[in-house]
Amino acid sequence: MSSTERSIAAAEAHSAHNYHPLPVVVASAEGAWMTDVEGRRYLDMLAGYSALNFGHGNRRLLDAAKAQLERVTLTSRAFHHDRFADFCTQLAELCAMDMVLPMNTGAEAVETAVKTARKWGYKVKGVPDGRAKIVVADNNFHGRTTTIVSFSTDAEARADFGPYTPGFEIVPYGDLAALEAAVDEDTVAVLLEPIQGEAGVLVPPPGYLQGVRELTRSRNVLFIADEIQSGLGRTGRTFACEHEGVVPDMYVLGKALGGGVVPVSAVVSSRAVLGVYAPGEHGSTFGGNPLACAVALEVIAMLRSGEFQQRATELGDHLHGELRLLVGGGAVDAVRGRGLWAGVDINPSRGSGRAVSEQLMARRVLVKDTHGATIRIAPPLVISKEDLDWGLTQLREVLGA
Numbered sequence: 114m115s116s117t118e119r120s121i122a123a124a125e126a127h128s129a130h131n132y133h134p135l136p137v138v139v140a141s142a143e144g145a146w147m148t149d150v151e152g153r154r155y156l157d158m159l160a161g162y163s164a165l166n167f168g169h170g171n172r173r174l175l176d177a178a179k180a181q182l183e184r185v186t187l188t189s190r191a192f193h194h195d196r197f198a199d200f201c202t203q204l205a206e207l208c209a210m211d212m213v214l215p216m217n218t219g220a221e222a223v224e225t226a227v228k229t230a231r232k233w234g235y236k237v238k239g240v241p242d243g244r245a246k247i248v249v250a251d252n253n254f255h256g257r258t259t260t261i262v263s264f265s266t267d268a269e270a271r272a273d274f275g276p277y278t279p280g281f282e283i284v285p286y287g288d289l290a291a292l293e294a295a296v297d298e299d300t301v302a303v304l305l306e307p308i309q310g311e312a313g314v315l316v317p318p319p320g321y322l323q324g325v326r327e328l329t330r331s332r333n334v335l336f337i338a339d340e341i342q343s344g345l346g347r348t349g350r351t352f353a354c355e356h357e358g359v360v361p362d363m364y365v366l367g368k369a370l371g372g373g374v375v376p377v378s379a380v381v382s383s384r385a386v387l388g389v390y391a392p393g394e395h396g397s398t399f400g401g402n403p404l405a406c407a408v409a410l411e412v413i414a415m416l417r418s419g420e421f422q423q424r425a426t427e428l429g430d431h432l433h434g435e436l437r438l439l440v441g442g443g444a445v446d447a448v449r450g451r452g453l454w455a456g457v458d459i460n461p462s463r464g465s466g467r468a469v470s471e472q473l474m475a476r477r478v479l480v481k482d483t484h485g486a487t488i489r490i491a492p493p494l495v496i497s498k499e500d501l502d503w504g505l506t507q508l509r510e511v512l513g514a
C-alpha cells in the first residue's frame with residue numbers, strides 16, 4: 114500500500130463519510146501549488162472554494178498570524194482586545210457600511226443574518242411577532258445548519274434532517290416577477306447569492322440584482338447578499354454586487370476573509386440594522402478573536418490595494434476567453450462565471466464532472482465537480498498566467514478539445 118492509500122483507508126475508517134474527496138493526500142502547499150505525501154505537485158484550481166483567494170502560505174497572512182500567535186489569540190467577547198476595533202472599523206469601511214458582527218464560519222454568519230433580519234423585522238419594521246418571512250432562491254447554497262438546510266432545494270443536503278425551520282419562501286433564482294409575488298407585508302428580507310457558486314457558478318440575468326435592490330427598497334425589505342464565496346476579489350471586484358452597481362443592506366462574508374488561515378466570517382450592515390442587538394442576544398466564543406482579527410485585517414489591507422481584484426479581472430478575462438473557445442466543440446456545453454471563477458458544463462460524452470476531475474488529477478490539476486456535469490474553476494488569485502494556461506491545456510487534453 115502506498116502512503117496515499119494508507120492515509121485514505123484510515124480516513125475512511127475513522128471519519129464520517131460526509132465528503133467524497135479526490136484521492137490525493139496533501140502535505141504542503143505554496144501559492145497555487147499543493148504537494149502530496151508522495152512529493153507530487155498539483156495545481157490548485159479550487160482554492161478551498163475561494164477561501165484561498167490569496168494563495169497558500171501567503172507571506173503577509175502568515176506573518177500577521179505568527180505575530181498575533183505570540184501576543185494573544187483569544188479573549189472571548191467578555192473582554193475587549195486591541196485588534197477588535199481596527200477589524201470592525203476597517204471591515205465596515207471596506208464595505209461602506211457602519212457596523213460588523215463577527216462570527217467564524219459562513220453558516221454561522223448566514224444564521225446571524227437570518228436572526229438579524231428577523232429582529233429588525235419585529236423591532237423596526239413592525240412585523241407581528243412570529244410572522245417574519247425571508248425569501249430565498251432555489252438552488253441556493255448558504256451552509257449546512259438545520260435552519261439553512263430547511264430552505265435548501267438540494268435533496269441530498271436536506272433529506273432526513275427535518276423537522277425544518279419555517280419562515281422561508283423559495284422562488285426561482287433570476288426571476289424578478291416571482292420574487293415580487295413572494296414579497297408580502299411580513300417579509301423582512303431577501304437572501305441571495307449574487308452569483309450562485311455551488312449551483313454551478315450561475316450568474317443571474319443582467320438587471321436582476323438591480324431589480325432586487327429596487328424591489329426590496331420600495332417594500333421596506335432587507336436585501337442580504339451572501340458574498341461568502343463571490344466576495345473579496347474573486348469576480349474582479351471586492352463584491353460581486355458591484356458588477357450591477359448594487360449595494361445590499363447586508364453583506365454576509367466568510368471564506369477568504371480568513372485568508373485560508375483561520376475561519377473568519379461576519380455580517381456587515383448599517384447602524385439601523387445591526388443596531389438592533391443588545392448584550393446577550395447573540396454571540397460566539399470565538400467570533401472576533403484576536404488571531405482572526407489580525408489575519409482578517411491583513412486580508413482587508415490586501416483588498417484595499419485593488420491589486421487582487423485587478424488580477425482576477427485580467428486573468429478572468431483570459432480564462433473565460435479560453436473556455437469560450439471550447440463551447441460547441443462537443444466537449445463543453447456551456448461556460449459561466451465572472452472574474453477568475455468559472456462553471457464548465459461537461460458534455461456527457463466526455464464523462465461526468467467527477468470523472469473529468471479525476472482525469473485532471475492524474476495530470477496534476479485539482480478541480481471539483483458540482484451537480485454531476487459541472488466542474489468549477491477558481492484558482493487562487495495569485496496564480497501566474499503561465500500556470501493558468503498550463504492548467505487549461507490539461508483541461509483541453511482531458512476533454513479531447
Ligand SMILES: *Cc1c(COP(=O)(O)O)cnc(C)c1O
Nearest residue numbers: 218219220254255256339341342
Ligand atoms: C461556503 C458557503 C457558505 C457556508 O460557509 P461555511 O464556512 O462552509 O459554513 C455559505 N454561503 C456560501 C455562498 C458559501 O459559498
